Amino acid sequence: MKLPTFKLIAVCIISLMAMNTFAKKTKKPNVLVIYTDDHRYTGIHALGGQAVRTPNIDQLANTGIVFTNAYLMGAFSGATCMPSRAMLLSGRQLFTLKGQGHTMPKEHITIGETFKNNGYHTHMVGKWHQDRESLSRSFDDGQTVMGIGVYLTDHYRMPLWDWDKTGAFPKKDAYLLEFDANGNETRRPVAKTDKRGPTGTEELGPHTSEIFARNAATYIKNYKDKEPFFMYLAFHAPHDPRQAPKKYQDMYPTDQIQLPPSYLPQHPFDNGALFLRDEELGPWPRTPQVAREHLAAYYAIITHLDAQIGKVIQALKESGEYDNTIIILSGDSGLAVGCHGLLGKQNVYDEDGIHVPFIVSGGATKQSGVRSDALCYIHDIYPTTCDLAGIQAPASVNGLSLKPVINGEVAQVRDHTYHAYRQHQRAYRKGDFKLIEFVKANDYHKKKGEFVAGSRVTLLFNTANDPWETTNLAFLPQYHETLKTMQAEMQAEAIKLGDNTQSTGEKYNFWDYYN
Incomplete structure (x- = not known):
């Protein structure tokens, strides 16, 4: 049966409104x-x-x-x-x-x-x-x-x-x-x-x-x-x-x-x-x-x-x-x-x-x-x-x-993070703890191919209790095992990420001096 003109127009309008609403909902x-x-x-x-x-x-x-x-x-x-x-x-x-x-x-x-x-x-x-x-x-x-x-x-x-x-x-x-x-x-x-x-x-x-x-x-x-x-x-x-x-x-x-x-x-x-x-x-x-x-x-x-x-x-x-x-x-x-x-x-x-x-x-x-x-x-x-x-x-x-x-x-999609600043600083975070290692070589002997007169500093923080990182726990006996575990995991993560090479163009690699 053929619809009356006014009904056909109404159906068209409703259809267009529906299409417009759908378009708005599906627009990226x-x-x-x-x-x-x-x-x-x-x-x-x-x-x-x-x-x-x-x-x-x-x-x-x-x-x-x-x-x-x-x-x-x-x-x-x-x-x-x-x-x-x-x-x-x-x-x-x-x-x-x-x-x-x-x-x-x-x-x-x-x-x-x-x-x-x-x-x-x-x-x-x-x-x-x-x-x-x-x-x-x-x-x-x-x-x-x-x-x-x-x-x-x-x-x-x-x-x-x-x-x-x-x-x-x-x-x-x-x-x-x-x-x-x-x-x-x-x-x-x-x-x-x-x-x-x-x-x-x-x-x-x-x-x-x-x-x-x-x-x-x-x-x-x-x-x-x-x-x-x-x-x-x-x-x-x-x-x-x-x-x-x-x-x-x-x-x-x-x-x-x-x-x-x-x-x-x-x-x-x-x-x-x-x-x-x-x-x-x-x-x-x-x-x-x-x-x-x-x-x-x-x-x-x-x-x-x-x-x-x-x-x-x-x-x-x-x-x-x-x-x-x-x-x-x-x-x-x-x-x-x-x-x-x-x-x-x-x-x-x-x-x-x-x-x-x-x-x-x-x-x-x-x-x-x-x-x-x-x-x-x-x-x-x-x-x-x-x-x-x-x-x-x-x-x-x-x-x-x-x-x-x-x-x-x-x-979580990650259970740890790893961080680097140039050849001097590395950090590793897991759970409540964060490890930071600093190395500083004062000179590099080109003929001998070795580093001389440098320094290394280790910091360990419980960031859950100490978010501003004010208290170093690295030297305390009760954190010795935590420290060793964090250090081992950080070195493993460095290899996984590709941070154990000189591909970054630095004068020397952090891990060369760290180890």
Whole structure:
């Protein structure tokens, strides 16, 4: 029987509505990866309970999943953010990167490439610490790129590039954003006379965090394409120089800053990384006043960063995309800022160097307010993000997906972690204990082919009871068997990972001197 015209129209409308609803439900989620720089785990109030104010990131943590034991595997470069980003972007562990991590060869398929190959529009904003070729192949487009070989060490005078479709990003195209006499934002080319900072202030020009957040928010608000987007938003903050607008500096009076339990005026021995740029940012000894000044500035730039992240999240909500977006937030390394007498991140202590925030949040994330103590690395973020988006990670990825942990299928995908900093430091964590071994060779006799006049220091911590790593248990008789077991397992793991060769390009191998 033929349906009346009005009934036929009604059936068509209902069918179209059903199809539209199905399409919305089956649309792949957007993915926003937010990567912060030198941002230790306790640099987020909701995670570490410290005095730093991070209301927007706290909200992400409280409405998502927090991995409380996420770590950087290590670095063979004093600029630890370079291998850290290579591990995040390639999903590969430290000892399988190319060299120190600056170059990501084509066979190391990046996370941007993977999402691009699976129907996503890929976009990046912010810091890039790898080679230009891997940048251009990873993203369909981007804006406001920094970090490609030109620095002024200043958040208010940061050389930037607009997205370059050719992938060249020539130095001549780098520019600075400044305010003119009327307070309007202008740009000018970087000049040879521009001296390194930090000399900029909020009166001179916009802060890097403001620039990156503004451009990311604009992209989200204007995004109209049918395919989902994958955005890599890489902030330079809270990396030094720890500059923030006065409003944020005033939130942290130096005399009210409480130092953490691991504060020391001086590191008790040479760890192999005491004389480099990061450690020269403050005088020795790190008096309580010096440490408070650095920590106050660190908190101020983090709170300013948090406000900018809040603007990006608000843009997602205003655009209607929040409910269909997975938000990944992580830091690239820890930072000492006075802990153990250090200021930098060239170490394998937890908060000082390798313990990072890792949050999975956003409207497309099913779980809310979940804390997991599953051990994981930064290079596990890539396969985890793919799994959450329903995408197959490529074979070049050797990190592990945490989706089984998120789904409650398993409690852990790892039962230990291993860490390295150049040829001087190694760490091994299992259960409640963490072993750190330091070696330092003062000289290498080329003719004899041997090391002379060096040192070795062993530390053992119960991180369950002593998370700030203040009490060395290695010399106590009751921990002798634990120590020997940890040392043997660490050496076995080194062989398994490929850390028993000189393939990293170091002058000598850690294990040559250790043994």
